[in-house]
Amino acid sequence: MATAAPEAAAPAAGSKKKLIMIIVIGLVVVLVGAAAALLLLKKKHTAAEEDGAEEDITAQVEKAKPKAKSGTPPVYLPVEPFTVNLTDKEVDRYAQVAVSLEVVDQKTADELKNYMPSIRSGVLMVLAHKSAADLLTKEGKERLQKEIQREALRPLGIEVELEEEAPPDEETDTPKKKKKKKKKAEPNLPVTNVLFSQFIVQ
Numbered sequence: 001m002a003t004a005a006p007e008a009a010a011p012a013a014g015s016k017k018k019l020i021m022i023i024v025i026g027l028v029v030v031l032v033g034a035a036a037a038l039l040l041l042k043k044k045h046t047a048a049e050e051d052g053a054e055e056d057i058t059a060q061v062e063k064a065k066p067k068a069k070s071g072t073p074p075v076y077l078p079v080e081p082f083t084v085n086l087t088d089k090e091v092d093r094y095a096q097v098a099v100s101l102e103v104v105d106q107k108t109a110d111e112l113k114n115y116m117p118s119i120r121s122g123v124l125m126v127l128a129h130k131s132a133a134d135l136l137t138k139e140g141k142e143r144l145q146k147e148i149q150r151e152a153l154r155p156l157g158i159e160v161e162l163e164e165e166a167p168p169d170e171e172t173d174t175p176k177k178k179k180k181k182k183k184k185a186e187p188n189l190p191v192t193n194v195l196f197s198q199f200i201v202q
Helices: 004-064 106-114 116-128 132-136 138-156
Strands: 075-085 094-103 191-201
Touching (some): 075 116, 075 191, 094 106, 094 116, 106 116, 116 138, 132 138, 132 191
Antiparallel strands (some): 094 191
8 A cells, every 4th residue: 555655746747747747848938929929019110100200200391392384394594604804903714614404394484595696695795794702602602593584584674683793892892781671572574593513713
């Protein structure tokens, strides 16, 4: 009888070990599954955020796109480069400037080609009255754009008034800022913009 008890205890201990092993394996499988599910959820969440960010960027780009004034894109008319001596007295300086005229349609571009000698002459006269200091500032370049636009429109019978430059301040030798007048609504001009393709002052 005494020998039968240890034999009965041995199978019970073995079945307990098997049970513990099954429980441990089951827990490991559950933990691995939970970790895998977590990773998948994180990936989906990250992908959704990236898609959302892409949609936001796309929306911002669409908002940033300028709305076309009309259904047709503008036409660009390149003008041969200008090389002129500037009015600087201390040293001989010159400017090389090339522009393209942005016009509303091909018909206007073709019409302007017929007047190109007159336009070039007007622009050369404008440039010949400039100094290096006039052309090296952003304001000077912007003013030159308006003056070239005015010269391009003159042969078409369109006169554009430009804001007069104030005389320079005697103490600082910088132009005084004039009080801005209320601007009249500009008509739809056939030459809408002047774009620089080359700008060298030496």
